[in-house]
Amino acid sequence: MNPLLTPELIHQADSFLDREDVHHKAVQLGQQLFETFGSEEKGKGQVSSQIRNLQQTVVSATRFADIEDFVKNQMGRNAGPYREWRQVGDTILQQLRELRKAADQFTPDPGQRLLLRLHLARGWVRAVVGAYLYAKAHKEME
Numbered sequence: 001m002n003p004l005l006t007p008e009l010i011h012q013a014d015s016f017l018d019r020e021d022v023h024h025k026a027v028q029l030g031q032q033l034f035e036t037f038g039s040e041e042k043g044k045g046q047v048s049s050q051i052r053n054l055q056q057t058v059v060s061a062t063r064f065a066d067i068e069d070f071v072k073n074q075m076g077r078n079a080g081p082y083r084e085w086r087q088v089g090d091t092i093l094q095q096l097r098e099l100r101k102a103a104d105q106f107t108p109d110p111g112q113r114l115l116l117r118l119h120l121a122r123g124w125v126r127a128v129v130g131a132y133l134y135a136k137a138h139k140e141m142e
Contacts, residue, residue, distance in 0.1 A: 004112075004115070005112060005115050005116060005119060006112075009106055009107055009112060009116055010119065012106050013102070013103070013106065013116055013119050013120050013123070014123065016102050016106075016120065017120065017123040017124060017127070022098070023127055025095055025098075026095065026124055026127035026128045026131065027127060027128075027130075027131040028131075029088070029091055029092065029095060029128050029131070030127070030128040030129065030130065030131025030132040030133075030134070030135065031131055031132070031135045032087075032088055032091065033048075033050075033051060033088060033128065033131075033132045034131075034132045034135035034136055034139070035135075036084050036087050036088050037050045037051060037084060039136050039139075047132075047133070047136070050074070050084070050085070051129060051132055053070075053074075054070070054071075054092075054125065054128075054129075055125050055129050057070040058121050058122055058124075058125040059122060059125070061118060061121070062118075063114070064096075064099075064100060064114065064117035064118060064121060067096060067121055068093060068096055071085070071089050071092050071093055071096070072089070072093070074089065075089035095124065096121065096124075099117060099120040099121055099124055100117055102120060103116040103117040103120055
C-alpha cells in the first residue's frame, strides 16, 4: 500500500474535475447554494457561515466519510438555516458519490483511494465555493 498519490493519479483526478459535465455540476451547485443561503448580514455581504463550514469541513477532513456525514448532519437539523440544507443536501451527496466512484475507478489501492477522494473533494469544493462567490458578487453589483 502506497499512501502517497502518484503524479499520474493526481493528473487523472484533476482531469476528472476539469471535465465539462463535472465542473458544470459544481458550478450549478455553487449557484444553488447562493440562492439557498445567500450571504449573511444584509448589506455587508459576508459569506454564509453554512458555506464556510462546508468548505472548512472538506479542507480539514481526514476521511471522505466525514464530509458526507457533515452534510447529513446539517440536513438532519431542524432549526434556522439548517432546514435549507434539505434543499441542497441530496445534490451535494450525489456529487460526493460521483467523486467517490471516480476515485475507486482510478486506483485499487485503499490508501491511495482515500487520498484521492480527499484530493477530489478539495478540488470540487473550490469550484463550488468559487461559483457561490461569483453569484454573490453578481448580486452585489446589481
